[in-house]
Amino acid sequence: MRNLLALLFFLALACGPVLQPPSNKTVAAYEVPLHTHDDYRRFLSILDEAAKREGYHLDHRDGGGVEPFTINASIWRGDDEESMAHAMDFEDRIGRVWITFPLGENPAQSESFRRPLMAKVMDVWPSTATLPIMPNGAIPLTHDLVRTEEGYAVRESAASKYEERGP
Numbered sequence: 001m002r003n004l005l006a007l008l009f010f011l012a013l014a015c016g017p018v019l020q021p022p023s024n025k026t027v028a029a030y031e032v033p034l035h036t037h038d039d040y041r042r043f044l045s046i047l048d049e050a051a052k053r054e055g056y057h058l059d060h061r062d063g064g065g066v067e068p069f070t071i072n073a074s075i076w077r078g079d080d081e082e083s084m085a086h087a088m089d090f091e092d093r094i095g096r097v098w099i100t101f102p103l104g105e106n107p108a109q110s111e112s113f114r115r116p117l118m119a120k121v122m123d124v125w126p127s128t129a130t131l132p133i134m135p136n137g138a139i140p141l142t143h144d145l146v147r148t149e150e151g152y153a154v155r156e157s158a159a160s161k162y163e164e165r166g167p
Contacts, residue, residue: 020137023082028101028114029131029139031152032087032121035095040071042124043097047087050117051075056084070094084113092142098131100139134162 034040048058059080060073075085087099099121104110122128130151131139144158154162 023103023105025103025137026100026133026139027103027107027110028118029133030099030118030121031093031129031131032097032099032125033095033127034071034089034097034125039125043087043121044071044073046117046120046124047073047075047085050113050120051084054084054113056113071097084110085117090142098139100131138162 032043034043044058044060047060051058054077056075056077058073058075060071070089071087073087074083076082077084082105083102084104085099085101087097089095089097099118101110101114118128129147131145132152132154133139140154140158140162144155144161145152146155
Protein backbone atom coordinates (compact mmCIF):
# COMPACT_ATOMS: atom_id res chain seq x y z
CA MET A 1 0.00 0.00 0.00
CA ARG A 2 2.83 2.39 0.90
CA ASN A 3 4.46 1.79 -2.49
CA LEU A 4 1.21 2.54 -4.30
CA LEU A 5 0.87 5.81 -2.38
CA ALA A 6 4.47 6.76 -3.19
CA LEU A 7 3.87 6.00 -6.87
CA LEU A 8 0.71 8.11 -6.95
CA PHE A 9 2.50 10.98 -5.18
CA PHE A 10 5.36 10.90 -7.70
CA LEU A 11 2.98 10.77 -10.67
CA ALA A 12 1.01 13.69 -9.28
CA LEU A 13 4.22 15.73 -8.98
CA ALA A 14 5.05 15.01 -12.61
CA CYS A 15 1.57 15.90 -13.86
CA GLY A 16 0.94 19.21 -12.21
CA PRO A 17 0.25 21.08 -9.01
CA VAL A 18 -0.68 19.14 -5.90
CA LEU A 19 -1.77 20.78 -2.69
CA GLN A 20 0.76 19.68 -0.14
CA PRO A 21 2.43 20.89 3.03
CA PRO A 22 5.53 23.03 2.44
CA SER A 23 7.71 20.24 3.88
CA ASN A 24 6.76 17.98 0.95
CA LYS A 25 7.84 20.44 -1.75
CA THR A 26 10.60 18.99 -3.91
CA VAL A 27 13.81 20.99 -3.51
CA ALA A 28 16.30 18.76 -5.36
CA ALA A 29 15.97 16.12 -8.07
CA TYR A 30 18.43 14.10 -10.12
CA GLU A 31 18.44 11.50 -12.87
CA VAL A 32 20.77 8.57 -12.19
CA PRO A 33 21.63 6.31 -15.16
CA LEU A 34 21.37 2.67 -14.06
CA HIS A 35 22.01 0.27 -16.92
CA THR A 36 22.64 -3.14 -15.32
CA HIS A 37 21.21 -5.22 -12.52
CA ASP A 38 24.48 -4.61 -10.66
CA ASP A 39 23.88 -0.84 -10.99
CA TYR A 40 20.42 -1.24 -9.46
CA ARG A 41 21.72 -3.38 -6.61
CA ARG A 42 24.57 -0.95 -5.91
CA PHE A 43 22.22 2.05 -6.03
CA LEU A 44 19.85 0.41 -3.54
CA SER A 45 22.81 -0.49 -1.33
CA ILE A 46 24.00 3.13 -1.34
CA LEU A 47 20.49 4.32 -0.45
CA ASP A 48 20.21 1.74 2.32
CA GLU A 49 23.62 2.63 3.80
CA ALA A 50 22.81 6.35 3.76
CA ALA A 51 19.43 5.72 5.39
CA LYS A 52 20.85 3.52 8.15
CA ARG A 53 23.60 6.06 8.93
CA GLU A 54 20.90 8.57 9.86
CA GLY A 55 18.58 6.11 11.60
CA TYR A 56 16.16 6.08 8.64
CA HIS A 57 15.01 3.07 6.65
CA LEU A 58 14.67 2.15 2.98
CA ASP A 59 11.55 0.61 1.50
CA HIS A 60 11.81 -0.58 -2.08
CA ARG A 61 10.10 -2.68 -4.65
CA ASP A 62 11.25 -3.87 -8.04
CA GLY A 63 8.77 -3.70 -10.89
CA GLY A 64 9.22 -7.34 -11.82
CA GLY A 65 7.95 -6.71 -15.33
CA VAL A 66 4.35 -6.08 -14.25
CA GLU A 67 4.42 -2.39 -13.32
CA PRO A 68 5.68 0.32 -15.66
CA PHE A 69 8.82 0.77 -13.54
CA THR A 70 11.83 -1.28 -12.52
CA ILE A 71 12.61 0.46 -9.23
CA ASN A 72 10.49 2.27 -6.66
CA ALA A 73 12.33 3.14 -3.45
CA SER A 74 11.73 5.55 -0.59
CA ILE A 75 13.81 6.52 2.41
CA TRP A 76 11.75 7.27 5.49
CA ARG A 77 12.44 8.93 8.82
CA GLY A 78 10.87 7.16 11.77
CA ASP A 79 7.97 4.79 11.28
CA ASP A 80 7.19 6.19 7.83
CA GLU A 81 6.69 9.59 9.46
CA GLU A 82 8.51 11.61 6.83
CA SER A 83 9.78 10.84 3.34
CA MET A 84 13.43 11.87 3.01
CA ALA A 85 13.95 10.72 -0.60
CA HIS A 86 12.16 8.84 -3.33
CA ALA A 87 13.71 7.07 -6.34
CA MET A 88 11.86 5.64 -9.30
CA ASP A 89 12.10 5.09 -13.01
CA PHE A 90 9.05 4.80 -15.24
CA GLU A 91 8.07 3.31 -18.56
CA ASP A 92 9.24 6.36 -20.53
CA ARG A 93 12.66 6.39 -18.84
CA ILE A 94 13.53 2.85 -17.75
CA GLY A 95 17.17 2.85 -16.60
CA ARG A 96 17.03 6.58 -15.86
CA VAL A 97 16.07 6.70 -12.19
CA TRP A 98 14.79 9.98 -10.80
CA ILE A 99 15.62 10.60 -7.16
CA THR A 100 13.77 13.45 -5.51
CA PHE A 101 14.21 15.15 -2.17
CA PRO A 102 11.58 17.14 -0.28
CA LEU A 103 12.28 20.25 1.80
CA GLY A 104 11.43 18.23 4.90
CA GLU A 105 10.13 19.16 8.31
CA ASN A 106 13.69 20.10 9.27
CA PRO A 107 15.30 21.51 6.09
CA ALA A 108 18.83 21.56 7.54
CA GLN A 109 18.54 17.89 8.51
CA SER A 110 17.17 17.03 5.05
CA GLU A 111 20.02 18.86 3.34
CA SER A 112 22.67 17.23 5.55
CA PHE A 113 21.23 13.86 4.51
CA ARG A 114 20.95 14.72 0.80
CA ARG A 115 24.41 16.19 0.18
CA PRO A 116 26.61 13.20 1.14
CA LEU A 117 24.16 10.75 -0.42
CA MET A 118 24.23 12.55 -3.76
CA ALA A 119 28.02 13.04 -3.57
CA LYS A 120 28.36 9.25 -3.31
CA VAL A 121 25.83 8.64 -6.11
CA MET A 122 27.58 11.14 -8.39
CA ASP A 123 30.94 9.59 -7.60
CA VAL A 124 29.68 6.18 -8.73
CA TRP A 125 27.56 7.49 -11.66
CA PRO A 126 29.26 10.72 -12.85
CA SER A 127 26.71 11.24 -15.62
CA THR A 128 24.00 11.82 -13.01
CA ALA A 129 22.12 14.99 -14.02
CA THR A 130 20.07 17.55 -12.14
CA LEU A 131 16.41 17.88 -12.98
CA PRO A 132 14.61 21.24 -13.06
CA ILE A 133 12.02 21.88 -10.39
CA MET A 134 9.17 24.17 -11.28
CA PRO A 135 7.95 26.91 -8.89
CA ASN A 136 5.14 24.63 -7.71
CA GLY A 137 7.60 21.82 -6.89
CA ALA A 138 6.76 19.68 -9.92
CA ILE A 139 9.30 18.11 -12.24
CA PRO A 140 8.44 18.49 -15.94
CA LEU A 141 7.36 15.49 -17.95
CA THR A 142 10.17 13.48 -19.52
CA HIS A 143 9.31 14.53 -23.09
CA ASP A 144 9.48 18.21 -22.07
CA LEU A 145 13.11 17.96 -20.95
CA VAL A 146 16.35 18.43 -22.86
CA ARG A 147 19.80 17.45 -21.60
CA THR A 148 22.33 20.28 -21.26
CA GLU A 149 25.87 20.43 -19.87
CA GLU A 150 24.45 21.60 -16.53
CA GLY A 151 21.76 18.88 -16.33
CA TYR A 152 18.24 18.93 -17.72
CA ALA A 153 16.26 22.00 -18.72
CA VAL A 154 12.70 22.49 -19.88
CA ARG A 155 12.44 22.39 -23.67
CA GLU A 156 11.70 25.91 -24.96
CA SER A 157 8.61 24.73 -26.79
CA ALA A 158 7.17 23.38 -23.50
CA ALA A 159 8.21 26.15 -21.12
CA SER A 160 4.85 27.91 -21.09
CA LYS A 161 3.20 24.77 -19.64
CA TYR A 162 5.26 25.17 -16.49
CA GLU A 163 4.98 28.90 -15.89
CA GLU A 164 3.47 29.95 -12.57
CA ARG A 165 -0.11 31.05 -13.06
CA GLY A 166 -2.01 33.33 -10.73
CA PRO A 167 -5.24 32.32 -8.96
